[in-house]
Amino acid sequence: MATFRALLSFQIRQALRTGQKSGPARFQPASLRRPIIITVIAVFVGVQATNWAGIWVGSHRTIARLAVVLLMQPILTTLGTTAEVALLFYAFTALLGVFVAGKELQLLLLSPISPLLVLGERILLTSLTFSLILTVASPALVALGMGTGTAAPFYPAIYLALLLLPIAPVSLAVILLTGLMRVIPPAQAKTLSTVIGLLVSMTLLIGSRVLVGGLGGFSAQLPLWLPTTWPGRFLTAVALSSPRSAIGYGILMFVFAAAPLLAGTALSARAFATGLSTYAESPRRASSRRARTSGLEPKVRPVGPVRLMIGKDLKSIRRDALRLLLYVYPLVIIGFNFVQLLARGQADKGLLATGTTLILLLVASLLLVTTTAPAVISGEGRCFILLALSPISPQTVMAAKWLLSWLPPMVLVEAALFGLGAYLGIASRDVLVLGLLLALYLAAQVGICLGANLTWPRFEQLNPRRPSSGQASATTLIGGAALGAGSGILTYVGMFVWSGRVGAVTVSGVLVGLTVIAFLAFQVGVRQLAHLSHSELLLSGAS
């Protein structure tokens, strides 16, 4: 037990020093600033939600009691099941970092501590991290309890359920990962798991929308035997003050957490003991990863630096399943929305259709840029050193990165605009103006995104689904949304409400404004790139 406590304390100390890059080991209050702000906001929003939901539901107490019986169980069981499925795939990626990328695990396994203790602690700690994330949902559950006047034990039961809920998916992910690493090398397991994770999250997103739309909310009942429903059933039983059911489902919930935990710990400890960890060190079989080149070219033709860098990036993207998926993911989401729009398009013709199309395309542009453009920077990674050493100017590098980020979404969004415009019968003059607006909006948006990602770069690519740092993501999203909303509203109002000279001046003003913002954002990117080339950030190995 003392060893287990020591391991946990070691992990917690490491977590508290997140963000500290050098100097004497000490507690870093600055590194906790962001989590504290997020928690304070979450609690504030949660308390407000609790308050308003309580007032609203409390005023209809009889209906509320009925709601507990009719709705609480389906809501909680569905939420529990969704959370467990999502956690299974998130845990898979998180554990890959622990098992493959984290060399410290191998160090601990070399020490005279039982592998069962080491791996059990890792699984529990990963699970605890997810529990902490899930507590963000607790104010909503507390609100549900307060509003429906449930018994007092409901509130501690919420936290018990949230504590136990991630253990099963995390343990199952360990079992799956151990099995997967038996047959394929970890480097490929990482790619495969991320691909699977993205596909599943896409399916879940679209599936949930279809389900909610088709079934009218949470009316579907999940079967009793499904273990993922047991935490929800346990909470419902506690809420309805039925001790027998509560104890029964409580035991089942505990067993569903403990059994996979024991199995996962034993299996992974056995796998590591038999030398599975050495897989992490073995290089990928080179013969299976050959670049498709058609023999030796007789002569290499001169290529301009911009084209050279775009060509190199396109080659890298084409050969990287994870980066390709970054393009596919928004396409699927956008495609799904377009299909929905087209399905009811005939009824929406006219000004409303133009407005809806404009909003949809602006959102699609923002989504495409925020997903794909950051990877253009993080994909270069520390190889920026090679560009910084070369006689290529920061303007040229920025132009290549900007074109690579701007052209694909621009072509896609313009094609969608012209297609939708023809289908919905939008006037060609309006389509042309909207096309110009979208092209310039994308140009400005790409500039903001690249500038933000060069200011706060993320060079480590442990999680390819997050090529952007937090600050860069927030800046891009807030800047892009504000720019999109402002320019979209002004263009729409200018074209259809203030038509004539006032409208034309307004629309022209928006287009000129976007051009200026795009130019300024490009210059900021160039400056940041020049700064980055001389920055210790690139040399120190820090992100």
Place this chain on the structure above:
Amino acid sequence: MTAVDGVSLQVKRGEILGLLGPNGAGKTTTVSMCVGLLRPTSGSVSIDSVAFDSDPTRAKRLIGYLPDTPYLYPKLSGREFVTFMAQLYGTIDDLVRRRETLLEHFGLLDAADDLTAGYSHGMKQKTALAGMLIHKPQVLFLDEPTVGLDPRSARQLKDLLQGSASEGRAVVLSTHILEIAQAICTRIAILHRGQIIAEGTMDDLRRTADAGSGESLEDIFLELTGEADDQAVAGALRTPL
């Protein structure tokens, strides 16, 4: 914190300058400033009379830099990477022959079409070296170049550096491996706490350290960096408990 203070170095054509120093002495910072990756707060760097401040593009064309960690694009093959580096510097004359010669020299021909992501550390180091040499730089900067290289490749590298110097190139080699420095460097500079405490040929260093003719670079280095006491500690550690 001042990493490097008052460092002044000159390397002539045909010379191999060894930059030595204990961990944290400022070797990598000095090299990073020389290749234009870090801007010195004061002072300047000139390559073949081209000042970095006034014409960085021209200065960059003259240098080749191999960092201590090889930076390669993981989704390019070794051959594609070397081609890319040549195109980046605009030196494509006779590129195919020069590239293949370099790949063959470093024993990379068999793996030249494999993605560099699958390379071992030594292969990555050799590919980065080929990428550095492909544009025929006049001044070579190498930071711990032998780390991860097998004995044969390390020997090839030493021969290559000596060959480059004899062809009239200037070479700056930052290393911890004193045997290599003693074997191939024509001049040695010892950095300690950000300052050059000794510079010159082996004989010059012996004179500076008041050392006898039989003393090795290791003895001189430890004497000059005040780490001779470490030898006593190491001796004590060798004593059975």
